[in-house]
Amino acid sequence: MPNLYVALIHHPVVDKNGALITSAITNLDLHDIARASRTYGVRAFYVITPLTDQQRLVQRLTEHWVTGAGAHYNPQRGAALALIRLTHDLGSTITQVARETGHRPLTVATSARPVADQIGFDQLRAQIQSDTPHLLLLGTAWGLAPVYLQQADLRLAPISGGTDYNHLSVRTAAAIILDRLLARDI
């Protein structure tokens, strides 16, 4: 099983003008990224938000599908959403992964724009087969705050579709990244 964890970050992220904001939880981000994480063998999917009302929303959602009425209606959804772990910041997330694995995870920031000193998909694909856990950081809204890109251990190259347009949703970008890093059949 690959040594990969995923984190969806809601604070601080940037809005369309580059200002730092805290974004709201988007229901389908959680469903889609949990389903992709389960499909590709990700070890856990961290949903990071400092807002307690938003944390309660995530708890209600996961309880509904993992142990509540949704578990009977569609058990496969619960199997995916059971991967979700709720944390209030990146530091406590790193600590949790370190406790679980015995190694501090290497953080991998993602961005739709090229940044300096990037790691390519092939290289990261090889690297996550090692014993060192990796924690993939995904930004909501208009993307991760610059501090994540500056302080992360690694910066993953952006996805390019071969056009001048690059505006994928975080849900679909996450799925493409997991496919490139973890797919077995291509």
Place this chain on the structure above:
Amino acid sequence: MPNLYVALIHHPVVDKNGALITSAITNLDLHDIARASRTYGVRAFYVITPLTDQQRLVQRLTEHWVTGAGAHYNPQRGAALALIRLTHDLGSTITQVARETGHRPLTVATSARPVADQIGFDQLRAQIQSDTPHLLLLGTAWGLAPVYLQQADLRLAPISGGTDYNHLSVRTAAAIILDRLLARDI
């Protein structure tokens, strides 16, 4: 530019028990698949539904983002949603592509399950660089009705994440398929 068209089918599709149904339009399916289509250079994104109230919903959504208030708020969203074309069935969709390109498109059915006589991603990736247009058929709800898989010109292999779980949303499956068929940077 690759010779690929995408169609999102709402009728007939199957529900979780395998019964044939007409599914409702899901707002984020249209946004996410339009954005991925624009990112990867898909020529047009057909949204197929026979229900006139659902067709009106798609028209209102695209008008808002392409020419309405949304076009000012986020012009990049309009650039993606402008790829959407509304049709009432697959036959009229094939006719439109044939008129536009001068060639009847080859239809490519998709499924989360293995079916007989499948084409692999590498082979289809090579084939869509030819002059023959290809029309990728995506099913909403629990997937395309069996008739599409039986009658399509080609059946694309399912995405496998290397686990026993394979329940991606149609939004994320579409993005992964487009990345595998059209990405330039891997």
